[in-house]
Amino acid sequence: MARSRSFDVRRQAGFPAVAITCFILLYLPIILLVVYSFNAGKSIAIWEGFSLQWYVSAWENEKVQDATIRSLIIATCASVIATSAAVMAALATTRSPKFKGYSVVFAMINQPLMIPEIVTAVALLIFFAMIKVATGYTGLWYLILAHSAFCIPFAYMPIRARLQGMDLNLEQAGADLYGTPWRVFRRITLPQLWPGVLAGAMLAFVISLDDVVITEFVKSAGQDTLPTYMLGQLRRVITPEVNAISTVLLAISVALVIAFYLLTKSGKPKQGDVQ
Amino acid sequence: MAETREISAARRRWMLLAPALAILVFAASGPLLIVIMYSFLTPGDYGGVIWSFSTDAWFNVVAERDFFDETLSFSDAHWSIFWRSVKLSLMTTAVAFLVGFPTAYFIATRPKATRDIWMLLIIIPFWTNLLIRTFAVMEIIRNEGVVNSVMIGLGIIDEPIQLLFTEFAITLGMFYVYLPLMVLPIYASMERLDFSLVEAAYDLYASRWRVLKRVIFPLVKPGVIAGSILVFVPSLGAYVTPRVLGGGKQLMLGNLIELQFGQGRNWPLGAALSITLLAIVMIALMVYVRSAGREEVSHG
Amino acid sequence: MKTFLTVAGLTAALATPAFAAGELNIYNWGNYTNPKLIEKFTAETGIEVTITDYDSNDTALAKVKAGGHGFDVVVPSGTYIPIWVGEGLLMETKPSGMENFKHMDPQWIDVAFDPGRSYTVPWQWGTVGLTVNTSVYSGDPNTAAIFLDPPDELKGKINVVPEMNDVMGLAIHYYGGEQCTGDKAVLKQVRDGLIAAKPHWLSIDYGTVEKYAKGDLSAGVNWNGASFRVRLQNEDVVYGYPKEGYPVWMDNVAVLSDAKNVDEAIAFQNFVMAPENAALISEFARYANGIKGSEEFMPADMATAPEVNIPADLKEAAYVAEVCPPEIQKIYTRIWTDLQK
Numbered sequence: 001m002a003r004s005r006s007f008d009v010r011r012q013a014g015f016p017a018v019a020i021t022c023f024i025l026l027y028l029p030i031i032l033l034v035v036y037s038f039n040a041g042k043s044i045a046i047w048e049g050f051s052l053q054w055y056v057s058a059w060e061n062e063k064v065q066d067a068t069i070r071s072l073i074i075a076t077c078a079s080v081i082a083t084s085a086a087v088m089a090a091l092a093t094t095r096s097p098k099f100k101g102y103s104v105v106f107a108m109i110n111q112p113l114m115i116p117e118i119v120t121a122v123a124l125l126i127f128f129a130m131i132k133v134a135t136g137y138t139g140l141w142y143l144i145l146a147h148s149a150f151c152i153p154f155a156y157m158p159i160r161a162r163l164q165g166m167d168l169n170l171e172q173a174g175a176d177l178y179g180t181p182w183r184v185f186r187r188i189t190l191p192q193l194w195p196g197v198l199a200g201a202m203l204a205f206v207i208s209l210d211d212v213v214i215t216e217f218v219k220s221a222g223q224d225t226l227p228t229y230m231l232g233q234l235r236r237v238i239t240p241e242v243n244a245i246s247t248v249l250l251a252i253s254v255a256l257v258i259a260f261y262l263l264t265k266s267g268k269p270k271q272g273d274v275q
Numbered sequence: 276m277a278e279t280r281e282i283s284a285a286r287r288r289w290m291l292l293a294p295a296l297a298i299l300v301f302a303a304s305g306p307l308l309i310v311i312m313y314s315f316l317t318p319g320d321y322g323g324v325i326w327s328f329s330t331d332a333w334f335n336v337v338a339e340r341d342f343f344d345e346t347l348s349f350s351d352a353h354w355s356i357f358w359r360s361v362k363l364s365l366m367t368t369a370v371a372f373l374v375g376f377p378t379a380y381f382i383a384t385r386p387k388a389t390r391d392i393w394m395l396l397i398i399i400p401f402w403t404n405l406l407i408r409t410f411a412v413m414e415i416i417r418n419e420g421v422v423n424s425v426m427i428g429l430g431i432i433d434e435p436i437q438l439l440f441t442e443f444a445i446t447l448g449m450f451y452v453y454l455p456l457m458v459l460p461i462y463a464s465m466e467r468l469d470f471s472l473v474e475a476a477y478d479l480y481a482s483r484w485r486v487l488k489r490v491i492f493p494l495v496k497p498g499v500i501a502g503s504i505l506v507f508v509p510s511l512g513a514y515v516t517p518r519v520l521g522g523g524k525q526l527m528l529g530n531l532i533e534l535q536f537g538q539g540r541n542w543p544l545g546a547a548l549s550i551t552l553l554a555i556v557m558i559a560l561m562v563y564v565r566s567a568g569r570e571e572v573s574h575g
Numbered sequence: 576m577k578t579f580l581t582v583a584g585l586t587a588a589l590a591t592p593a594f595a596a597g598e599l600n601i602y603n604w605g606n607y608t609n610p611k612l613i614e615k616f617t618a619e620t621g622i623e624v625t626i627t628d629y630d631s632n633d634t635a636l637a638k639v640k641a642g643g644h645g646f647d648v649v650v651p652s653g654t655y656i657p658i659w660v661g662e663g664l665l666m667e668t669k670p671s672g673m674e675n676f677k678h679m680d681p682q683w684i685d686v687a688f689d690p691g692r693s694y695t696v697p698w699q700w701g702t703v704g705l706t707v708n709t710s711v712y713s714g715d716p717n718t719a720a721i722f723l724d725p726p727d728e729l730k731g732k733i734n735v736v737p738e739m740n741d742v743m744g745l746a747i748h749y750y751g752g753e754q755c756t757g758d759k760a761v762l763k764q765v766r767d768g769l770i771a772a773k774p775h776w777l778s779i780d781y782g783t784v785e786k787y788a789k790g791d792l793s794a795g796v797n798w799n800g801a802s803f804r805v806r807l808q809n810e811d812v813v814y815g816y817p818k819e820g821y822p823v824w825m826d827n828v829a830v831l832s833d834a835k836n837v838d839e840a841i842a843f844q845n846f847v848m849a850p851e852n853a854a855l856i857s858e859f860a861r862y863a864n865g866i867k868g869s870e871e872f873m874p875a876d877m878a879t880a881p882e883v884n885i886p887a888d889l890k891e892a893a894y895v896a897e898v899c900p901p902e903i904q905k906i907y908t909r910i911w912t913d914l915q916k
Contacts, residue, residue, distance in 0.1 A: 010384040010470055012377070012483055019381030022374050023396065026454070028421075029411030030400045036414075043785040044410050061610075063626065085295035092291035099288065103561060109295060110504070111303045114556045115310070116512035118533045119549040122542070123306030125641050132643025149302030152295055157501035158460040164497040166467070195466045198391065199459035202398045203505075206455065210405040213514060213533075216634060221600035221645035222625035230406045232605010232628030235781045236801070236860075238410065246403040253402055257395045320901045321658045322637055339909070352909075352916040418791070440778050522778030523737050526915040537633045538739045539908035540901065 034250065037243035044240050054244040061241065064229060068245055071209055071225040074140065078147035079155070079204035085148070086155035086200055087193070091185075094163040112150035120150065121217035128218055138220040146218050147208040154207050155200035162196025307553075314546035322540045332543035336551055353531070353548070360528040363442060364510035367449040368457075371506045372499070374450075375457035379498070380491075382458075383465040390466065397458050405452065409519045412448055413439060440522030448516040456505035464498030465491075500563065508556055528552055599624045599839040602635060602646040604826070609859035616846055622839045639664055639831060647834035648843055650698050653825040654740075654896045656688040666830040668841050670696045675848035683825070683865040687895060695827035696844045697865035699800075699856060702885070702893065703741040703822045705815035706787055706797040706805060716815030717889060719749035721794050723772050730775040734786070734795035737779045739911045741822055742769075742796060744896065748820025755899035757906070766910045773914060787812060800861040803882040814882040816889040822896040825865065 033044075037055070041048030058064060089109060093102065112120065128142045174188040175181075190197070212227040219228060230242060314332050316324040339350045382393040400408070415421045416438040423435040438444055468491065476490040492499075514529035521527070526534070528548070535545030601608070605628035613624045627646065629635040632655045638644055640662060651659055659665050670676055671684075671692045679692070689695045707716040712728045722733050723746060735742055744754045746769055752761035777792065784801055786792045788808035797805075802814040828847055830840040846852055853864040854872030863883045870878050877883060885893065899907065 010473070012380060012487060015377040015380050018374060018377035022378040022454075022458075025374075025451070026397065026400045029408055029415060029451070030403065032414050032421075033403060033407055033411045036411075043789075044407065044414075046785055046789055063610075081298070085298060088291040088293075089295040092288040099285070103565075105292060105296075107557060107560065108299055108304070110508075110560065111299060111307065113504070113508045114553045114560075115303070115307060116529050116532050116549050116552060117514060118529070118536050119310050119546065120303065120306050122536055122637065123309040124302065125638060126309065127305055129641035129643040138643060138645050145298065146302050149298050152299060154456070154505060156295070157505055158463040158498070161460045161464040161497040161501040162467070164464070192467070195390070195394075196463040198394065199463040202394070203456060203459055206398060206401040209402065212405070216630070217638065219627065220643070221602070221627050224627055226404055227406065229605065229628060230404060231630050232607075233782075234406065235604070235630060236606045237782055237784050237804075238406070242404055242407050246407055249402060250399065253399055257392060257399070260395075261389070261392050318901065318905075321655075321662075321898070322633055323640065352912045355916045356912075519780075523780050524773065524776065524778060524915065526912070530915075531912065534739075534908065534912065536637075537631055539911075540633070540904055541908060 030250070033243050034247045036240050037247040039240045039243075042237065042239050044238055044243055054240040055248075057239075058241045058244040058248075063224070064226070064241060064245060067224045067226045067229040068249070070140070070223065071227070074143050074147055074225065075205050075208040077144045078151050078208040079201050081144070081148040082151035082204045083155045083159075083197060083201040086152055086159055086204075087197060089152075090156055090159040090163050090196075091189075094160055109156050110153045113153045117150075117211075117213040120146075121214045124214065125217040132220070140223065142218055142220070143215060143223065143225075146214055147211060150211070150214065151204035151208050154203040158199040158203065159193065159196040162193055162199075166192055310546045310549055314543055314550055316543050318541045318543050320540075322536075322542065324542050329543065332541075332547040335544050336547045356526050356528060356531050357551075359442070359525065360511050363446050363449065363527070364507050364513075366446050367453060367510045368503055368507045370446070370450050371454055371457040372503065375454060375502065376461055376499070379458050379461035379465055379495075382462050383468060394459065394462065397455050401455055405515060406519070409448055409452070409516055412451055413444075413520060416444060416447065439520065440524060442521075442525065444520040444522075445517050445525070445527070448520040449510050449513055452513075452516055453506045453510060456509070457502035460501035460505065461495060461498040464501075465495045468494060504560065504563070508560075511552065511556065597622050597839070599648065599836050599843060600646045601626045601648045601650075601843070602629060602639070602644070603648075603650045604628065605630055607650070607826075607860055609855045612847075612852060612855040612859070615852065615855065616843065619846070620839075620842055622836075622842065636664075642833070645835070646831055647836045647840040648828060648830055650826050650828055652896075653686065653688040653827060654898045656695060656827060656829070658898060659829065660689070660694060664832055665694045666832045666834060666837070666840075667693050668830050668844060669693055670844055670848070673841075673845045673848065675845050678848050678850050678853075678866050678868060680865050680867050686825070687897070689827070695829045696848050697853075698826040698828050698847065699860060699862035699864050700823065700825035701799045701862040702816065703736075703738070703745065703796065703798060703824070704802070704817060706792075706795055706802040706812060707815055708787065708790065708793045708809070708812050710811040711790075711793040716794075716813050717818050718815070719745045719817040719819050719821075721815065721817075722776070722796055723749050723768050725772065725775050725794070729794045731777060732791075732793035733776045734783050734792045734797075735776055735779045736781060736783075736796050736798070739907060740896070740899070743907050743910070744822050744894075745796065745817060745820070748892075748894075749817065751819075754820075754822070754894060755897060755903050757903050762906060762910070766913060769910065769914050779915070784808075798862075799882040803861045803880055806882070807876070816885060816892060818889060818892050820892050820894055823893045824896050 036044050036047070038050050038052065039047060040051035040053065093105060124146055132138050171184055171188055174184040210227060212231050215225050216228045216231060226242070230238065313324050315328055315330065317327045317329045319325050335350065336353060337350055338347055340347055382390055385393055418435040418437065418439070422438065426432045427435065473486060473490055476486045512529045513527060514533060517525065517527040517530055532545050532548050535541045535548065599622050601624060603626060608626055613626065616622065617624060632652050635649060635651060636655060636658065639646065639649060683697055684692055705716055705721045707721060711732070712726055714726060721729065722735055725733055743765070746765045747754060747756055747761060750761050750764040750768060752758055756762070783792055783795070783797070784804050787805040799814055802812065805812045828844055830837065830844065834840050847856065848866060850866050850868040851872045853866035853869040857864045857869065857873055857877065
């Protein structure tokens with residue numbers, strides 16, 4: 001079959017266009033969000049001129065700062081826990097041939113997806129309240145545990161998808177080379193699995209960061225997160241104050257991404273470049 | 276000898292599963308049992324439940340006694356809300372796939388070093404608060420918003436089209452909120468795609484479309500399945516997006532269930548509705564996983 | 576540095592939640608507490624206050640009922656107070672014997688939900704009525720027909736707050752019933768009337784101040800304080816008291832029976848009854864407060880605001896909102912579901 005030299009097997013007509021549109025769609029609301037953080041008016045939807053007042057007011061509002069930081073702490077802890085558990089569970093469910101009880105385990109792992117949030121929330125409220133009364137402990141770990149639970153399927157699914165059909169021969173060879181299962185996992189499996197793990201962890205983080213209903217019911221005194229703080233505002237009026245905070249967080253994360261990019265670019269090839 | 280190896284493999288498997296299962300039993304199965312129990316109890320006067328057995332809640336899920344003429348009828352309010360949820364969730368999943376698949380493909384075909392960056396670019400918008408993001412979508416589609424202004428400016432339409440507070444708005448909002456749940460799993464399974472295989476395929480099949488369909492798609496199917504589940508199921512129970520972008524005029528299942536636990540003060544009905552939702556999702560999932568599993572074998 | 580300290584503080588909070596003396600945990604509606612009020616309280620008493628938000632009476636009740644919450648003070652609506660008391664969740668703090676009780680407006684002392692004030696002190700009170708933009712519709716705003724049988728000018732520009740009981744109450748009175756009625760003839764009219772009116776509504780939503788002010792919405796069911804905030808931005812907007820009947824509500828400060836910081840909580844109850852403090856509460860959310868003499872500390876525009884001062888000829892139509900019996904509530908939920916199906 002005759003084929004020109006420049007033929008790129010990877011190209012699919014229209015795909016880059018869709019992808020670019022997708023990125024524009026993703027960022028259009030974000031741009032608006034950033035724009036309205038500089039709004040002189042009180043609205044997050046009607047422009048009234050430029051002002052920095054919402055940055056000032058966010059800086060002075062300790063409640064909203066605490067809530068933001070609390071959200072980040074919970075999301076970080078929950079996504080680390082959920083991703084670790086999900087990696088192990090994915091290894092158990094995909095490495096070996098289908099075992100008895102596989103579909104039960106699969107249903108178990110995806111259970112948090114299937115129960116509406118409000119139901120889990122009410123049930124956890126009653127369940128955790130009993131523990132809180134019995135132990136007297138009312139710290140953040142209830143929230144972290146609840147968040148870890150519903151983050152597990154979000155972390156598990158991409159990891160499992162990645163694992164399916166992954167080359168077992170490499171691991172076999174690795175087992176001969178390195179010996180212990182832990183070293184095989186660290187040197188061979190994890191690097192190959194990395195995109196899945198990263199995808200899973202990022203999804204878990206985002207899902208935890210956005211949760212309102214379960215948090216609203218599980219939180220104890222003084223444990224408002226950014227979403228529950230916003231929920232309380234929803235009845236009255238939402239001001240661009242949270243836009244200002246979001247913009248600051250965005251700026252920080254974009255800076256981190258750029259730093260990350262420069263590091264990977266200048267540094268030696270990562271472990272991930274096995275294939 | 277082979278037997279002992281099998282036993283140790285089984286033990287290792289359960290040890291690997293233990294942390295996830297422990298968390299889930301504690302924070303998901305426990306609640307589920309409570310909910311099943313609640314659906315068979317009597318509603319408390321002011322929320323909560325009374326410990327006496329009743330199947331009223333289950334009866335009310337499917338049928339209702341008209342409180343004016345006492346006739347029994349099919350509970351069409353519940354079912355039309357149910358149907359709307361399924362319809363909009365399916366549409367959301369389809370749109371997310373149509374946009375998400377090419378995007379994941381695009382990222383997977385970037386140079387290796389930049390792929391993680393592209394992935395981060397997908398996820399960064401979602402690090403901002405959900406409500407704020409939803410309000411930004413609202414700003415785009417409201418009557419004086421970006422879309423209508425641009426279309427009027429271009430002379431495509433004369434009067435703004437009512438986009439906000441419609442089913443379109445809910446679908447768009449859910450698509451926007453759940454898109455990364457489609458892109459990332461597809462990307463994760465696509466990233467390891469061996470393009471020499473694709474190249475070989477071009478010698479067999481003529482068109483790019485057929486290569487896509489016959490070679491690439493089957494290989495990344497696990498990712499597509501994962502993504503579809505992660506978009507479809509949460510859409511079914513979505514609460515915030517329908518409330519804000521639907522303007523509260525059209526309930527979805529998540530809102531209906533919330534109403535029973537909140538202002539409606541009928542926890543058993545809320546519980547029974549939840550379990551109905553759960554059962555349907557569960558059956559759909561099992562069918563899905565079964566058929567997907569068979570595919571894997573045939574391609575394996 | 577500040578952020579660093581908060582991070583450190585929160586990390587510490589992960590390990591040891593401490594409720595030492597000199598603290599107070601308030602559980603209140605979101606965006607409802609004036610930060611200046613809390614600053615003043617802390618300055619005067621040295622008590623550190625933590626505020627946690629809720630977004631509905633039902634959530635607050637469910638959480639406190641479950642226990643282990645760590646709250647000392649809660650601010651439920653009057654309609655819910657009998658439930659709270661009946662469940663044994665509130666402490667009988669006898670506000671009537673407190674120093675600042677002398678400032679109470681007599682009309683709010685012998686209220687049905689807490690006769691003689693054994694448990695609660697007022698936070699704010701208000702009404703549910705209608706916001707109408709007079710530049711769009713110049714007819715009578717004092718009727719529920721505005722949203723149940725809307726004039727052509729308003730069609731498609733109406734919002735209804737998603738408060739089932741308030742909206743049901745307005746509709747029932749419009750069709751000639753009383754709140755919590757079980758009269759089937761009236762309820763049938765209510766259901767059919769609501770369903771027929773719904774196509775003329777734009778939304779059933781909260782948070783509409785900006786939309787009214789900018790003209791996206793021209794009329795709708797609203798709270799008086801919210802309507803007041805709209806008028807401050809748009810002078811064409813008026814607040815209507817439906818002459819067929821409209822609910823009056825009051826949120827009240829109560830101390831929980833399992834409060835850990837009882838003395839601090841009681842000090843707070845006494846504190847909010849002082850006129851200058853009550854004025855701070857009103858200044859923030861723009862509702863009246865039930866404390867005599869607080870007017871002189873309030874912003875000047877509040878003393879004469881028609882949203883706060885009910886006109887004499889429409890006072891009769893007000894009814895104090897109550898919680899309906901469960902079997903009635905069930906019917907209302909069905910109608911509400913039918914409305915949004």
